[in-house]
Amino acid sequence: MGSYYDPDESRRLEKEALSFSRLAVEADRKNLKPLAINYYSRAIDALSRLIEREESQSLKQFYMKKIREYRYRLTYLRGEVAGKAGDGSIASYSNTFSKQDAPILEEETLPWLKPFKSSITWEDIVGLEEIKKIIKQSIVYPIQRPDLFPLGWPRAILLFGPPGCGKTSLAAAISNEIEAEFYPVDASMILSKWLGESEKRVAELFNFLRSRAMRGVPVILYIDEVDALIGIRREEVGGEVRTRSQFLKEMDGLNNKDNYKIPLFVIGSTNVPWQIPPSFVRRFNKRIYVPPPDFESRINLFKYYLNKVKYEENIDFEALSEKTEGYSASDIRDVVQTAYLEVISEFFESGKVNVEGATPRPLTMDDLLDALNRVRPSISMQSVVAFQNWNNKFGSK
Template structure:
């Protein structure tokens, strides 16, 4: 009797039966695996195979972490290219803890999936800045054979200059040209109210960048993140720890072969810490647009064919000395607004409501409209132009290309 009982137990637990079957699996998981026994009717839970469901309260911490990882993969399995539905890489690498994974998920919103779709041709002027960026970032990715040893790629590039000159557009053009993963990072991305999370966010950011290499980390307004350190300045302990972690992570990039580039932009380069300037090996001035670039902007924004007027481009170029690219756009917008204002005054004077399909067209642009726009729009960044030139002479990167005489060094 006892032997038969033992045989029954052995058979129940699969010890002597070659194929224990679903009865053993359900009994074992219900007793030891934290799962419910399957219903006799396979459709009881709405599933044809009678699959079991985990109880979250009975799961171990590790099992909860694994379940969260599977849910994240279902939610966003991979970064997909903007033009083709091709899986490139998993979103998240393997982290040492669930806390680091949660921090990584908060940074995923700052990844620009696919190409930013900004071409070099869409940026008027800035030939010197384009050439330096191609040399520092584009060429090492296209021709890695030549950039080894002493000629290893520059890992840190600083774009500095007056506001509204196209620093962000240059960074996106680099990501488009190189087809790299683009991390658009600002101070809000890596600063947390919880103690110690800011440093961990910086560490996770660089781990994500290495995982998705080749990648570009764009730190916009970097002076707000890592200004000069010192006792004379009001500096919080958490801010100092964040700066230290950022310096350590950037220093680690130079000791690896991962194609991870840090592109930083600032309007106040003289506010940066000296240790950060050392790590930003290429420091490129993005100046105010020259005469040729300003004329190209006016021709694109105010084409003569649509304005029904011979636009005086030479006068516009002459009177916009010291204007930034955003200032020139405001001038064109203000000029194009004048015919619309004349039309609005006529429509508002009438008591009758004109149907939308019967609304008259906007009138042509007049010479006085352009003159009025120039009077009402003033430059916003010309007062500190000499400070940028001085910083460029002291710290800026210069290159002289003998075979390209048209480009200015």
């Protein structure tokens, strides 16, 4: 990993940002402009630092949105304080504002949760044939013939393994195959204090998904980095224990008699399975290792990604595969993309782009070898051993 990521430090910053913004909104409502200006600026400052550390894309976007809102408000307030005429919209602004910051759950819809439509299919996932089969068996068969499963079936699947090797892709592909509603959430979004109390959000989430699934349409909840939701942290800012036990309760609920005909599945993914407490590990009835691509798969990955562009015939796929031990599937895509972008910029810079009918030259082996030097492998040998050990102990046989 390039940058040092300390979740506790992020949560501390989050708390700081949140309290400054609460103070700002309150001062704003009471028309204490200079104070509001001060607090909005500090909230923006804390949010900017938070964005730098935050790994969750959805949270990053959420924080950006907050920064934009506060900046907008600051511009207005500063104008007011400087004596320029404002548009007098403090009241209406504060109204929308408080609505946004309140826990935002309205009857049937969950505004922070959106079904996600992806077009990914099994063919887009190179290798992992055995794993595809296990996932299909666990989900497709019970959905097609629930009557053949009088004892119920596994409701919760844990996919574990290094990043960039297909966990999210597998969950999206199975959702497409069974035409399920697919709800990817990331744990930090659930835990974020910005949306109210986390344990309530967990309960609402499951209530909502059950109500969707009761209509007979399969529903898949995909929790990315589930370790962040249920792993135990060094410094807890409060509420985590309640959130964990709510989640535990919901996981147990998946398997109880009343729910057993409802096609609701939970797929969790993690790069650090050893951070998940044993009580949670047990609740995932299937635990599947999604390993880094082996020699054969790396060949196929290069072929898969090169087939999307033009390349010379003398590419030595075996040599590429040999040189890419420790590269994730996503790293290999980056290698091909890096090489391709090089060819494209050459095409632009040489001016050929303006010649009618001209096309970029095909990729060569040398382009790929150059790119290999620039894209570093993201999987260490050490971590692979750790995954294998964990798989031996806890993986489904």
